[in-house]
Amino acid sequence: MLLCGLPGAGKTTLAKRLVQELSAVRLCPDEWLAGMGLDLFDNEARERVERCLWQHAQALLAAGAVVILENGFWERTERDEKRLLARAAGAAVELHHLQVPIEELERRIALRNDEPGSAVLTAELLRSCHDQFEPPTQGELDLFDAPLFDDRS
Ligand SMILES: Nc1ncnc2c1ncn2[C@@H]1O[C@H](COP(=O)(O)OP(=O)(O)OP(=O)(O)O)[C@@H](O)[C@H]1O
Numbered sequence: 001m002l003l004c005g006l007p008g009a010g011k012t013t014l015a016k017r018l019v020q021e022l023s024a025v026r027l028c029p030d031e032w033l034a035g036m037g038l039d040l041f042d043n044e045a046r047e048r049v050e051r052c053l054w055q056h057a058q059a060l061l062a063a064g065a066v067v068i069l070e071n072g073f074w075e076r077t078e079r080d081e082k083r084l085l086a087r088a089a090g091a092a093v094e095l096h097h098l099q100v101p102i103e104e105l106e107r108r109i110a111l112r113n114d115e116p117g118s119a120v121l122t123a124e125l126l127r128s129c130h131d132q133f134e135p136p137t138q139g140e141l142d143l144f145d146a147p148l149f150d151d152r153s
């Protein structure tokens, strides 16, 4: 299952709920980067961690687990790649787009920035993420499998 959305969209919050509801395994690159003492804004380190987690996801899928990837998946090419590879390995693949207006993202990130120990994301950087984000179209969403859960709740 791919969770697609900008910082603050609620990917981690939803994923934690689904871990309970679906007995799924959640793989969150941010947490692994932080756990290894790496900088969340080091893109090279992020790519390496995401590659490792993808290897791990494939092993978990092969063992029959439901796997949730929280990478954000801003680009269509990343989503296409994961869909095709997971399908080729025999897994169903869902894409969930957490769509939240930029003003609400700004509000949530400002609150999170104030929490002690949180990695601060500036409003400028959030805007630039927003500009880079390629939202999935209905045509793209239709290429994925039907959801195992009701994502309106
Ligand atoms: N549906 C929601 N309504 C209101 N606030 C929410 C909702 N979902 C998450 N939040 C709040 O927004 C903040 C960001 O949520 P969360 O950490 O789940 O986002 P994220 O998509 O994982 O962000 P990031 O990409 O930065 O990891 C948290 O403080 C969370 O409590």
Ligand SMILES: [Mg+2]
Residues within 6 Å of the ligand: 011, 012, 013, 028, 030, 070
């Ligand atoms: Mg998160």
